[in-house]
């Protein structure tokens with residue numbers, strides 16, 4: 001569990017880049033920090049993993065202030081993935097890179113070797129490859145693997161998908177999702193709201209060093225005030241549903257769809273309801289037509305009868321003369 005209690009922070013000791021920030025990330029959470037450039041997201045991440053200490057307030061990891069935790073203890077509790085893997089990768093081979101964390105903690109040995117082997121197998125890495133010759137996506141996966149091989153209970157990802165193509169982005173985020181499903185707490189900074197909508201269960205929005213919203217992902221991403229204050233656009237499907245939802249006749253399921261699947265189901269249901277309404281109207285028209293036909297037949301019979309009566313009356317009159 002990570003707790004921020006009224007945290008303020010500054011790089012130069014004067015200008016506060018974070019002001020009175022409070023939140024709690026519980027074990028197993030998947031939280032995304034969103035907001036404009038300079039909002040203080042990366043600073044918050046540096047405070048969360050103890051790289052930066054607060055100027056006031058407290059950052060607690062499992063109840064212990066980061067100021068009291070040694071670097072090695074922080075490294076065991078939190079894995080940190082930089083936005084640019086090249087800031088992280090420093091070894092000559094993939095295997096050395098994956099062993100680096102164990103070496104830094106003085107935990108090399110058969111257990112570490114086995115975990116590195118498992119990671120190489122899981123990601124399909126070439127153990128002897130030179131990291132800098134790998135493509136951007138694979139370097140990002142290597143940087144991620146070199147963190148998760150240490151099995152930290154929490155990982156912090158600073159813009160994990162920046163610079164990746166769609167396929168690479170999905171590969172990295174699928175690994176992250178699986179980790180979270182298996183209990184790892186995930187905290188990520190992300191500018192891509194499609195990724196946020198697809199993966200995070202909670203969003204914390206920041207502006208100018210302050211938290212302006214903290215809640216379930218789509219509650220935050222559908223809040224007009226937050227979107228404006230944090231200068232963010234929601235995922236495209238959410239945006240479409242927000243726009244359609246402004247129409248009075250918009251079905252409720254369309255107005256609150258957040259994913260392509262939800263939107264497809266909502267539109268299909270609306271179409272079915274429309275077809276059912278048209279069929280109902282057609283049946284009503286048939287009933288009215290049948291009733292009118294019956295009434296017309298009755299009227300026609302009455303006219304025939306009346307004409308016959310008139311004819312009979314005329315004949316009687318002539319006969320009487």
Ligand SMILES: Nc1ncnc2c1ncn2[C@@H]1O[C@H](COP(=O)(O)OP(=O)(O)OP(=O)(O)O)[C@@H](O)[C@H]1O
Pocket residue numbers: 011012017035036037038039040041042043044
């Ligand atoms: N190392 C640093 N030294 C001094 N000021 C810094 C440093 N890092 C960030 N800042 C300043 O702190 C403020 C918050 O920056 P931060 O990087 O935390 O924002 P951010 O929300 O992560 O932005 P981005 O999305 O661009 O990464 C900004 O005004 C920034 O200029």
